[in-house]
Amino acid sequence: MMMRDKNKSKLLLAAVTVTGCLLLVLGVVDLWTGPKRFDATWLLHPGSPVNWLTAFNLVAAGVAAGRLAWQNSRRAGNPDGVPRLIWPLLALVFTAAGFDEVFEIHEMIGDQIKLLRPGSALEAVPPHLLEGNMALALYAVGACGVFFLLLPQLKKDAYAYYSFCSAIGFQVTALLCERFFGWAEDAPMPWVLIAYLEESCELFGTLFYALAIIFLAINANRQASTATH
Numbered sequence: 448m449m450m451r452d453k454n455k456s457k458l459l460l461a462a463v464t465v466t467g468c469l470l471l472v473l474g475v476v477d478l479w480t481g482p483k484r485f486d487a488t489w490l491l492h493p494g495s496p497v498n499w500l501t502a503f504n505l506v507a508a509g510v511a512a513g514r515l516a517w518q519n520s521r522r523a524g525n526p527d528g529v530p531r532l533i534w535p536l537l538a539l540v541f542t543a544a545g546f547d548e549v550f551e552i553h554e555m556i557g558d559q560i561k562l563l564r565p566g567s568a569l570e571a572v573p574p575h576l577l578e579g580n581m582a583l584a585l586y587a588v589g590a591c592g593v594f595f596l597l598l599p600q601l602k603k604d605a606y607a608y609y610s611f612c613s614a615i616g617f618q619v620t621a622l623l624c625e626r627f628f629g630w631a632e633d634a635p636m637p638w639v640l641i642a643y644l645e646e647s648c649e650l651f652g653t654l655f656y657a658l659a660i661i662f663l664a665i666n667a668n669r670q671a672s673t674a675t676h
Contacts (some may be wrong), residue, residue, distance in 0.1 A: 455606045455662060466500065466654050470647055473497060477643075491642055497650055500546040504653035507656055509541030509670070511660040520668050533596050537660070544586070583622040590615050600663055607666070610659035617652030621645045 457621055516534035546571035583615045593599070594611055601608040624631070631641040 452477045452606075455665070456659075459606060459610070459658060462654060462658060463651075466650065470497065470650060474647075487543060490646055495646075497646055498548055501653045504650070504657040505541050505545035505548060508653070508657040508660045509538045509543075509545065511657065511664040512541060513538035514664045515660070515667055524543065529597055529600055533593070536594065540589070541656070541660075548621070551561040553582040559592050581639075583618070583625055587618050587622050588620060596662070600666075601659070604662055604666055606664035607659045610655045610662065614655035614659060617655065621648035621652060624648065 473490050473496065492498075510535050516538055516584045519531055519534055594615065597611070601611055624641055628638070628641040628645075631645075
């Protein structure tokens with residue numbers, strides 16, 4: 448058991464260290480050279496390495512959830528106490544969110560709805576519901592719901608439990624930054640640092656979601672291996 452904990456600790460430390468170092472380097476370069484709004488190396492640019500890493504984390508969480516869905520499909524009953532449908536749904540949602548992060552799908556849909564809104568039935572929809580931060584709010588609410596659904600398994604693994612809690616904390620912080628300081632990206636220093644904080648929280652939030660699901664997948668794989676021996 449101690450060896451298993453050490454392996455998880457090493458994975459957690461490596462993931463946080465690599466992510467933190469990359470974010471630090473990009474942030475220092477941005478602050479040193481000044482924001483380059485049309486350069487993909489800019490921390491807030493849609494094509495920034497931060498966005499790609501955020502998308503990678505989401506897809507990794509989706510793959511881990513898919514692995515759990517496949518393992519559960521081969522087991523009778525509901526031994527882990529988690530609704531069987533939750534894993535394929537999480538696999539789909541995390542993977543879709545990863546593609547959304549890269550291609551900004553929900554922003555494009557929101558922009559199209561705003562164009563169609565005047566003179567249509569969509570005028571009854573409050574404008575703020577069409578803003579990008581509503582997607583973050585839905586993700587946060589969904590994450591809290593998933594947390595309680597996964598609680599029977601999360602309580603069995605401190606690494607998974609605290610990773611998931613950390614992910615929700617980072618996500619809520621990103622949502623608050625987006626909701627109340629959405630203008631910070633176009634503001635001068637020091638306000639632009641709030642936009643940097645938002646991107647950083649989104650990145651670490653997705654990292655800890657991925658780690659939480661990966662830790663649960665590791666546990667399930669070990670249980671399956673033990674059962675076959």
